[in-house]
Amino acid sequence: MTFLSSLAFSQMYKTMIYSTINVVGDVDYLGFDKLLPDSLNNKIIVNYDKIYKINKAKSAKNFVLAQMILNDWKLVSAAEDDNAPFYTLSKKIFLDDAAYKLYVDKLNNEVPKR
Numbered sequence: 001m002t003f004l005s006s007l008a009f010s011q012m013y014k015t016m017i018y019s020t021i022n023v024v025g026d027v028d029y030l031g032f033d034k035l036l037p038d039s040l041n042n043k044i045i046v047n048y049d050k051i052y053k054i055n056k057a058k059s060a061k062n063f064v065l066a067q068m069i070l071n072d073w074k075l076v077s078a079a080e081d082d083n084a085p086f087y088t089l090s091k092k093i094f095l096d097d098a099a100y101k102l103y104v105d106k107l108n109n110e111v112p113k114r
Contacts (some may be wrong), residue, residue, distance in 0.1 A: 002046065011020065011096060011097060012021070012091070012094040012095065013094065013095045013096075013097075013100040014092060014094055015023045015027070015092075015103070016040075016090050016091065016092055016093075017030075017032040017044070017090065017091050017093060017101075018030050018032065018076070018088060018090050018091075019032070019073070019088070019089050019091075020086050020088050020089070020104055021064050021065055021068070021086060021087045021089070022061065022084065023062050023084040023086065024049070024056040024057075024060055024061065025049070025054055025056065025060030025061045025063065025064040025113070026049070027046075027047075027048060027064060027068070029045055031110065032045075033045045034101065034106065034110070035103055035106045035107055035110070036099075037095075037098075037099045037102050039104070040093065040095070040099065044048055044091065044093065046067075046068075047099060048064045048067055048068075051113055052067075055070060055109055056082065061085070061087070064091075065087055066091055069089075071091075072091060072092075073089040073090065073091045074089060074090050074091065074092075075087060075088075076088045076089055076090050081093070085108075
């Protein structure tokens with residue numbers, strides 16, 4: 001049984017995706033929402049503004065940050081851009097063979113052309 005479960009796990013590919021939260025709580029998934037298969041996109045890419053009807057006050061970023069951390073996102077950095085703070089977060093995801101191939105194909109199609 002252990003052999004079979006380790007065999008099934010070895011079929012998975014681990015990757016990291018990233019996002020940012022701005023001062024009013026807007027989440028930018030940095031294009032990863034276009035790269036993930038729809039089956040994962042619906043689970044990982046969350047429109048917090050739509051779900052929670054967020055008031056765009058300064059405390060919105062703290063609420064969204066807390067919600068994302070509850071959803072297994074990890075805070076990577078806090079920085080300032082034009083005197084406005086923003087946060088960068090990461091999330092580890094696992095993709096099966098088909099999902100990983102689709103992810104890589106979409107990623108390769110996003111390569112900036114000269």
